[in-house]
Amino acid sequence: RGGGTLFANVRKSVGKGVLRLAMSGIKLSNTEGFLRKSDPFYELNRRMDSAGAATWDNVHRSQVVSNDLSPTWKEATLELSVLCGGDLDLPIEVKVYDHEKKGDHVLMGEFETTVNQLVAAESDTIDLMKNGSNTGKIKINKAQVVGAETVMEQRTEYSAAATAPPPGVPTFADYVSGGCELNVVVAVDFTGSNGDPRQPGTLHHIGSGLNDYEKAIKSIVPILEQFDSDKQIPFLGFGAKYDGVVRHAFQIGDSEELDGVRAVLDAYRGVFATRLIMSGPTVFEEVMQTAAAKAQSRLEAAQAEDKQSYTILLILSDGAVSDVEATKACLESINETPLSVVIVGVGNADFSSMEFLDDSQSLGERDIAQFVPFNEHCNSPADLSAATLQEIPEQLVSYFQKHDIQPRDQMTVEDEEIIIEPEDEIDLSLDFGDQEIVVSGGGSVANSW
Template structure:
């Protein structure tokens, strides 16, 4: 999870920055940030740095970089936990690259840079616990955590301390402030995560703090009965604040407390004063606010030639059988379709793709590549399978890289099966064989290497174009993966990426096969490569019969060959709904969000310095002065 936030860092009121798009199927996520062991750049004799960070959305293509906002400044600490969150519209096929720049606030002079790091939003979400950490140049580590943003409204809260117990001795009075915390369950048990921190009030044991506005999604996920904690501290310039007392309560009880007596603050079992609720209103939830307001409380609280590709055992439908005698059934179970069920109607509070991914559901990628003769002689330049000696990518490789790199972010072990179809070995046409030397390869680069290795095996490119065997194989693999995940209390979903240069030879057999496997935990993405007429392939988007889930999507590569983002958007946009639809039909809810202790988060090494310069205006405005463009390694 987001590293546990501790008392000891001053923070302003929580604010939320939102970046939106107009896509109708987007999901909202929120980004929260923290840092550890930052370098102290305050200067000799000037104490400890006062860090804040700026979030910038990096530009791709013709777009411009945008500063999304900054966090609050936290005084005198090198390990800040910022409370401000940034809200984004999230879509699977639309990567969002951001730069996190950390500064030490300097009142008289220029803010001093402390470090920076780059993240991709989907990469954070797909990481274990939906948290990533990176080393920054100059020292320190930045932690980024992404979770679902439900937009549940806000809590307008005004609190007052009454006769607080002084912690400053006889001649001084405490400088109280309060934290509002949510309970987070991690591997080591429950911890309290700071969501909001008030300003401190100097020398006052009866402080009346200013109104605060707290996001309910961040505080309690919109669940008004969820336990929260309010802790009052004596502010210390050193950052080592002293606990004065605390209560455990809920939003519902806070709203009702306007009509009842104050809460009793306690520390180590002893009364430490009172905490009165002068205001607790639910904004954006007016009806519910009225409902709970009437309640009262009774109390408070590359290499030499490889061997011939290995045929893959596959259950082949009778309508698509071709050379079936070449296959020997293996230990992998055949896919047995279940009874199709219609998707449940959408309802408020229904689970989303983000819920499943946050709960640890993994997306398993399986690639299937067309080696039929219509692709042309791979030794001749200009043919679709030609391997360029200068290392540049052909269209098959571009599609593998673009789509694979996005899906790979959601697969923790980075192991991917690679299949081939349409090649002849030993006089037999194989419509499903293992590409590469191993059943699974490492990473997306491993998929490309497995693809290239097939041309060193003595294949004869043949035909016809048959998808059914690779689809059946992938479906069996998907079912097996989900069953294994289920035994371990987890979830798994497979995406089959088929790359082909032409239409299938038997449309009806393919449609029937899709119908048979439509109840498997799998989506089928078919990318047409080359200049063939793919009009006959459009049936794939419409072949789902009434009551049968639509799991297939066809995209023509040439329509997006100069725009990688458009390609990934077109191919992956339907997958979130298909994943949610499968688990909903099976009655499988998202698992509880995975929370990690800080030491469990894998810290990635520092990257090259970010080409980004920010300009800070006297009015507090921050703009991009130069740079800010994301340099993709993919050159379409």
Template sequence: MKVTISVKAAHLKNVAGNFKGTSDPFAVITILPLDPSSLPQVLGKTEVIKNSLNPDWTKSFTINYTLGKPTNVLIKIYDEVHKGDNKSMGSCVFELGTVLGSKGSIQSKAIPNSRGIIYCKIEEEKDYGNLKLKLAGAKLKNLDGLFNKSDPFYEIKKRDYGKGANWNVVYRSSYIKNDLNPNWDTMNLSLNSICDGNLDQLIKLTVYDHEGSGKHELMGEIETSVNGLVAAKSHGNGFALKKNGDTTGTILVSVADIINTQDAVEEEIPVAAMSNVKLGPSAPQISDAITKSGPTFVDYIKGGCEINLSVAIDFTGSNGDPRDPSTLHYIHRDGTFNDYEKAIQKVGKILEKYDSDKKYPVFGFGAKYDGVVRHCFQCGPSEEVNGVDGIINAYRQTFASGLIMSGPTVFTEVIQTAAARAASAQEAAKAQGKQTYSVLLILTDGAVSDVQETARCIDQIDENPLSIVIVGIGNADFSSMQFLDDNSGDIDIAQFVKFNDCKYSESALTEATLDEIPNQLVKYFLRHGINPNPPVVVEEEEIAVAPAEEEIAVNIDFGADGIPVYGGSSSC
């Protein structure tokens, strides 16, 4: 999926130096490689915001993101220096899955040494088309005294980081010097960025008088929508610019066209032809010119849908004596993970980002207790454990529970148990106006004893909000297990991955095991007529600021054209 990264900062430390005013910050966005032998990828830099220690940049960056592939983004802030090297103002690293799973898909971190806070927001990139927009002002109220005229520019804002007064800037025009009748340039603006594809969503248009100090003066503002802009152009209406209840000028709309292709829809209306424009605080609405695509995984996550994880572990005798260092269940005394633990840790660390309470049931199968083979039993002392470390502890504690590793390898009971839990969790969530989806991770060292029966079992429970991921541990012949992936019914909810094919890659296992889950989640909810909940709205003050971490030593070079490139390692 394609996602966009947007950035803002607050309470930055001024590094401009004595008697040089306030810093002019911009941010450079860099993707850090998982492989130490690979180089970072510089996505680019934001615009510079003059004289500000609380910059809200409008430029965003689009990348491909895969659930299961850890993606670390370095956001490094600089003070622009025209003569000399740009000065570092600090940096933070964000993992995109963690940002996406955070409330409102926003995360903030403290810059080391009390140098401020960086906010990172993730949104899914959707092609709703563009708004071709050209605005002009007429008879704006001058704020620069008798002998000068204001230098107006405008910003478009939407409620993004919060609600109420927390408007986030999504576009900022250039300013026009000494002009109370400004005619700004025509722009093509992404409907995804300015209104999330909702043409009736409220947006704010604010006009400022540009000041070199960065303390721009408010000239007035209006609230409307994309439909309101289009209708204003269509009906020849203008907007009365307001400040403290007083009219401070007029905003004219000479172009406002919804563009689904490269071609413009209508001709531009010359500003001179709009001298008798009608004023109105709002304009008649027109029908949406865009048909939204269907809901996506990100839509459900942004609406608060949580992903619950259950783990089922194979304790059959074919794993070997766990006291033997050559066997699969051997617990290493030096803290090294065996392959079962590696699989738990890698998959669990991805999915826990989408579960607020991080409580997981851990099951075992294939062992005898009191002479009876049990195909689904609790691992550890409690029904649910805390976090991924809790899963690993429950797994280790099972070897001291008096079990005898036995057989055969049967999945059906743990599948049925997980399906029942998944259905119950979703019903409980639904009663509270929430949503939840579950993933069962089965770890096994061999092929299931009855593949056909297991396939029938999966077919019987495939209407539940559940995905099943089976990871084969060790060197057994797992060829028959692919049958479960390929032939488990009309609805595909099961996936098999061989651990040894992925064990030497940092992200190959999680990519292979989790890549189908977003699609499976969306298909489940759509089959049952369940749309995503509205995006969770979070006030800026509600965003917990993660503590400062050690900064990553990545040096960025700036060419004569100001374009940032990776310049090797250095101290930050």
């Protein structure tokens, strides 16, 4: 009733290869006033000629760089079939916005270009314009076409019988359709700053509804489960004391791996009856090293059976790490393993110091870490899962390509192999005694779902 009209533009995929694009801003004009700075992100729009008029279709949006008028955005890998339909001279619109939480983003400037022009402008700058005025510059740090003919190659092609161009770079879908399994490891923060879970309003409070840790698990893990045949999930905790010793990576549950998200949620609620002492500091290194070892072991076991495997470590934490440099060093040490690390910040803490995770990529290394603040997506499980999993496809492809591991042939599934199981309810009830939990620190107040 009064729902409006949805228009869909369906077109055949044309063009091979990708554009690897890395850009940064230089002295962008501030739209936030005197006391604050803008939070820039950019969009790429492809020109479409339809119904006798030109329109612009959004094909890519960068991450937001907070409070920075000279932002450096992460390198993006863009399929040419999506970006320009294989036409390297097709107009592309680049728009830079100041991010606003309510969604009414403010235009900071724009310019029009093409793939070929971006490639030619590598290491150079392009003026950002708004209403005829210069609002800063965009530096093209990297613009490289891979797996497609450049203009020069097209001009020097002798005949149709010449050697075929390099094949396009494989996509995430190619690996998944070839049977690559996604494994997930979950790690939860039990430091004292979470507060006493017996007290309503604290982050680990066990009540009639789901707390923020449970919401994050329930939103994200089931998506990854779909690509894991055995659905066995290692579940770790960190930041708590057992027998007077702080443990930065301890097993949660009765076994090393738990059978699906339901078992993970049950084990989470059961951990508070194990006489743990919620302590500190906040240390990620041991859970990251443990997950990296599991990821490498699983890939080697899969390859022995002519299969493929990739692992995602989901860390849920209420605060910033205690030692940034040690965390950076650990990320560098596990960079060569088939692993992505996603940290979801739960609660109302100041997570600004965690932005280093999105900028921790060293020259020549993969970007394997991402930080997502839970409160920015707490009103929508779909938004939370989308934001959390956004970078994983590119990270998976970059790992396999760096190690020259190509997708396997697409798997086929016979009708009789498809099993649809009824959806179970998840019982999250828990009864524990007042003397079974000791908390050594204060906590934060969680937002309601």
